[in-house]
Amino acid sequence: MHMLNPHCGIDRDSRGVVRLTICNAGSLNILGTTVINHVREGIEALAADRDIRVLLIAGQSEKSMIGGADIKEMAGLDQRSAETFISGLRALCDAPRLFPAPVIARIPGWSLGGGLEFAAACDFRVAAHDAKFAMPEVRVGIPSVIQAALLPRLIGWSRARWLIMTAATIDAPTALNWGLVDVVAAQGALDAEVEKLVDALLECAPDALRSQKAMLRQWEELPLKESMDLSVGVFGQAYLTGEPQKLMGDFINRKR
Known part of the structure; x- marks a missing residue:
């Protein structure tokens, strides 16, 4: 230690x-x-x-x-x-x-x-x-x-x-x-x-987990509509990390 x-x-x-x-x-x-x-x-x-x-x-x-x-x-x-x-x-x-x-x-x-x-x-x-x-x-x-x-x-x-x-x-x-x-x-x-x-x-994508945690914390404070509005931009930003492209691609290829 x-x-x-x-x-x-x-x-x-x-x-x-x-x-x-x-x-x-x-x-x-x-x-x-x-x-x-x-x-x-x-x-x-x-x-x-x-x-x-x-x-x-x-x-x-x-x-x-x-x-x-x-x-x-x-x-x-x-x-x-x-x-x-x-x-x-x-x-x-x-x-x-x-x-x-x-x-x-x-x-x-x-x-x-x-x-x-x-x-x-x-x-x-x-x-x-x-x-x-x-x-x-x-x-x-x-x-x-x-x-x-x-x-x-x-x-x-x-x-x-x-x-x-x-x-x-x-x-x-x-x-x-x-x-x-x-x-x-x-x-x-x-x-x-x-x-x-x-x-x-x-098992979860690390950047997605960090984003999810931050968003959950914001959801605690925001009204429902603002929480949903916020999440649209966060969803789009996830694609800047490359995680969705890689992990969804892996999923599709596994299914073939």
Whole structure:
């Protein structure tokens, strides 16, 4: 593993799949300001590399990908420093959303608060059979904010309200049923399920996937007609990459 910085370890294979491991943040991978900044810097540095096909985010232990934000640090904040802290966490959670290639969250163990917000900002969430999820902020005197705003889009308003207003902990099967995660792995099969998803993404055209991700993000903000109008130009631009000509040609020739 190559260390980009003290909190980001990088493994890269010949397929263009990069695994970013969040390191040296305790067994639960807790997000204090230094960890937040280093992980954001690591993801942003990788974003410029067009040879990356898939980015996988993992934790150093099997207890968590990201357990949550650092309560010890947050307990000492005031209004101004609280806004600075949460703005840094927002920028970290934006990093996978803005990353050009698909991003997979590998989720064992606990995913709490800021850790769940980060997972929600990834494109795909693959959870272990015994993963647990919660938004416990209201129990320690703060609201759930920043990328918690993604939760109603993922799981609907009623379930998002339940999660963030009762601070309930839900298990992996419930998270799957709610649409909070995409896959729950059988016991011992988390990496195998991640690899199935990686293989599926590698079967797709890389430029088309990058274009699709960017367009999905724009669809979140635009009215329906504008979303359709935007997509016409994006469809045309796909032909500038050469991918449609090659891959459609390959398909036609296979059929003969």
